[in-house]
Amino acid sequence: MIAAEKWIQDLSSIRPGDRIEVWDELAERCVGTVGEVAPEFGVLWVLEAGTGTRRMFAHEGSRMRLSPLVRAA
Template sequence: MTTTDPWLHDLTRVHPGDRIEVWDEHHLRHAGTVSQVAAHLGVLWVREASNGLAKLIPADEYRLRHASVAHAV
């Protein structure tokens, strides 16, 4: 077990163009590219990789992590 927490707790660390995963308790719900971040509102918009649709993500309802962390070997 590592001391590095892969989950993002601060939206100021998320930027447009970042690849991100959005999880509920145990399931991946959304994956795609961040198009906009409103850290002061606690939300971000993710363009879904699977279908290109934009999704508004309230960060307090999900767990977020950068996709590169999730797929690191």
């Protein structure tokens, strides 16, 4: 398993600027850049790639992992 495939267990390891994927039980819900993290509340805010929409996600009930950067062809 490569680093990008490891699910995040603790939000304290996440920093603003990290690229992240947020998944529910079956599918990917969001890919974007972390804007703010509140590990004490178990939430983070992500600027969604493509739309730039700011979305809040709770760590509980979601699966999260760092996303590898996509390189242009």
